[in-house]
Amino acid sequence: MTVLLPGPPAWSVAPFAHGGDAAGGPAWLPLFPVALLAGGYLLAAVRDPRGWDHRRTAAWLVGCAMLAVAVGPLAQFPDDPRGHVAQHLLLGMLAPLGLVLGAPVTLLLRVAPTPVRRTVGRLLRARPLHLIAHPVTAALLSTGGLALVLLTPLYAAAERQPVLHHAVHLHYLAAGYLFAWSLAGPDPAPRRPGLAVRVGALLGAAAGHAVLAKYLYARAGILPPGLDNPDPAAFRAAAQLMYYGGDLAELLLATALFATWYHRHPHRLRPLAKRFAGSS
Structure with a gap:
């Protein structure tokens, strides 16, 4: 990708907006659901009777x-x-890419009781999920959501209102997860578009x-x-971080x-690999 700006990118860790006091409540409180996600996944992985892939757990x-x-x-700053x-x-x-590569739906289907598996199967086949998890829709939700925050007064409002602040962060996570899942998720995704659409x-x-x-930046x-x-x-500096950090994530x-x-x-690639091997 063409370099955006002269000079080094702003990779240094800077103070993060929306600190714990501004959002309301103890600073450790947002870490609690993250701990639940990690602990619940580890518990399910241990219970998998067929043995769960450690690479998925690491992701x-x-x-x-x-x-x-x-x-x-x-x-906090x-x-x-x-x-x-x-x-x-x-x-x-x-973070969504790591979570998606962990294949949590597949793990759930392997350890959950039959009624839960049937419910998950119905959800995966639901038309609303197919719409919002389509790669194009998910891309609009992800990139378009960020544009909506930065190009409208929503950013300033989120700095002043804790509920809106948390809602913006939740949108980032949910939209990012849907986008990563629609493109590269190892979990089952009925009617997932072909490679050309995803690329x-x-x-x-x-x-x-x-x-x-x-x-x-401009x-x-x-x-x-x-x-x-x-x-x-x-x-x-924030625009530089967005540009170069986005390149890495993409x-x-x-x-x-x-x-x-x-x-x-x-x-699909084996015949092509054999052809190249034969020509060399």
């Missing part, structure tokens, strides 16, 4: 660790837009993310609207997409 725990970083200690962008990268792009959705989301980062100090005394330098997602596709369709 899930990495995703949980990223969630903990996003909502825990790094979320308010008033820095780089924090909001870093939380978006963790909650909406990096197209990924490229479109990557382009939208990059354009949004460039626009935020309009630093004006966007997001509704802020009191915005710091243009901080928002330019590269990892593309790798997972092709790896998952090959795992399901190895026969």
